[in-house]
Amino acid sequence: MIPAERQQFILTCLAERDVVSIAELIDKLGVSHMTVRRDIQVLEQSGRVASVTGGVRLSRRLDQELPHLQKIEINADEKQAIGRAAAGLVGDGMVVYLDAGTTTLEIARRIAGRRNLTVVTNDFVICAWLSTQSDCTLYHSGGLVERDNQSCVGGAASEALARFNYDIAFISTSSWTLAGLSSPSELKGPVKKVAVGQAGRSVLVSDSTKYRVIAAMNILPMTVFDTVVTDRQIEPDAAAALREMGVEVILADAPETDQMSKGEAE
Known part of the structure; x- marks a missing residue:
């Protein structure tokens, strides 16, 4: 078989079962371990499959994102840990972009005490929190209002964000693979790209449950990121692959209680 035929065979196997072992694929395809791994890598880079220990599985599909009020209750400990680790990348005097999301809200809560900070966001909840809990210079993008996610998206939002030069931009997502970020909505793409x-x-910044999830619209390739901050439940193979791509991986620890440091909001 040529590579395209082998890769289609792998996808056919996965359509029948959730996970297929590498050993089984070697046996059925009659090729080497290296050849199977190479075919899986090609499929993984396209976002269609994801490696698991000793095998491969299809990426999960995301058809519609949950609203803000539901997302904030999911994986709260992991989001707090990621927020704390990501906040450690922010220094006094920086210009910071915080993408809309419940994980980036945790970053906002931990950078409120930084001095001479400028924060730009498209998220209404983040903006409202920082407006009362910090003295940073604060901008909201405006734009088309997405009510469920309490944020702005689309062309008007992205045009406003293009006015700034950010020292650091924190991007959130509900679906990502080694190929990159995707979304059910094309309106989020311009904002993140800008x-x-x-x-x-x-x-x-994304917890490990979002990994191996794919949505209809490709938004950003993983290669545009300098750093990924996630939790320690991320698959070791995924972290290793990211590092091979030249992306720094920070694994956040989740202690039993998440105490904010002095200068951060209670």
């Missing part, structure tokens, strides 16, 4: 394009350092 923020990354204007940033000296681009950081993806």
